[in-house]
Amino acid sequence: MERIEQHIAAGGRQEVWRHHATSLNCDMNVAVYLPPQAEDGPVPVIYFLSGLTCTEQNFITKAGAQAFAAQHGVAIVAPDTSPRGTNVADDPAYDMGQGAGFYLNATQAPWATHFQMYDYITNELPALIEAHFPVSNARSIMGHSMGGHGALVIALRNPGRYKAVSAFSPIVAPSQVPWGEKAFTGYLGPDRSAWAAYDATALLADATERLPVLIDQGSADDFLESQLKPDVFVAEAERHSHPVTLRMQPGYDHSYYFISSFIGDHIAHHAAALKGA
Numbered sequence: 320m321e322r323i324e325q326h327i328a329a330g331g332r333q334e335v336w337r338h339h340a341t342s343l344n345c346d347m348n349v350a351v352y353l354p355p356q357a358e359d360g361p362v363p364v365i366y367f368l369s370g371l372t373c374t375e376q377n378f379i380t381k382a383g384a385q386a387f388a389a390q391h392g393v394a395i396v397a398p399d400t401s402p403r404g405t406n407v408a409d410d411p412a413y414d415m416g417q418g419a420g421f422y423l424n425a426t427q428a429p430w431a432t433h434f435q436m437y438d439y440i441t442n443e444l445p446a447l448i449e450a451h452f453p454v455s456n457a458r459s460i461m462g463h464s465m466g467g468h469g470a471l472v473i474a475l476r477n478p479g480r481y482k483a484v485s486a487f488s489p490i491v492a493p494s495q496v497p498w499g500e501k502a503f504t505g506y507l508g509p510d511r512s513a514w515a516a517y518d519a520t521a522l523l524a525d526a527t528e529r530l531p532v533l534i535d536q537g538s539a540d541d542f543l544e545s546q547l548k549p550d551v552f553v554a555e556a557e558r559h560s561h562p563v564t565l566r567m568q569p570g571y572d573h574s575y576y577f578i579s580s581f582i583g584d585h586i587a588h589h590a591a592a593l594k595g596a
């Protein structure tokens with residue numbers, strides 16, 4: 320692993336590391352924030368998954384999370400959103416290919432060679448982080464938009480692995496909206512039976528754990544009605560007695576201004592669960 324950035328932030332360290340990802344068959348950047356408490360011993364870790372078009376940079380430069388992470392003594396790991404590189408398949412559209420990995424394991428050409436983000440985020444990255452940084456194995460996961468989809472799917476499919484899950488403006492039912500239909504057709508093929516494993520709403524029926532889900536959603540988000548549809552998830556969660564809190568935030572849009580306004584609440588929510596662990 321090679322450290323490519325290091326900055327003091329809120330008394331801790333914001334770092335960016337570059338490493339070879341075996342599951343993705345390419346080199347990846349990953350941002351790691353270590354709070355001041357990490358100097359004295361292992362701290363819990365929150366994974367933050369970003370949305371379409373993002374790299375590891377968007378969250379660390381725009382969300383204002385470092386001061387809250389320092390206050391609560393938690394590390395935050397923010398990976399890139401897809402495999403990258405000139406040898407990696409891509410698509411000219413912003414919602415497919417590099418920058419749009421959808422946190423799944425692709426089965427279709429030309430994507431399957433590198434687009435194995437589910438394995439990377441669920442297995443390879445935590446093992447790497449826990450081997451190289453002063454962190455404990457207390458983990459939680461959150462994300463934004465496509466990354467909110469990733470966080471919900473990964474938490475629902477891995478009971479016991481995460482102490483908390485939350486999302487900003489998540490794509491909760493990708494099988495039912497244009498972003499998801501396009502990406503899943505490309506990465507997983509047209510057979511919709513393969514899609515349910517990556518659809519948070521579809522996964523609720525078989526969830527074995529009742530990890531409470533916190534969702535914040537801006538009411539003025541341009542993607543709310545067409546792509547996000549949090550009510551679909553809430554209705555299905557109610558059917559299966561799965562605890563979910565959806566907070567509609569009046570006037571907020573889809574941007575990092577929205578995330579930065581509520582990131583403190585999410586980090587407090589995660590820190591309480593991580594420390595109770």
Ligand SMILES: N[C@@H](CCC(=O)N[C@@H](CS)C(=O)NCC(=O)O)C(=O)O
Binds near residue numbers: 573
């Ligand atoms: N219309 C946007 C759609 C992509 C978008 O809104 N991306 C969100 C996540 S789904 C984002 O976080 N963008 C990067 C940023 O705001 O820093 C575009 O073409 O860039």
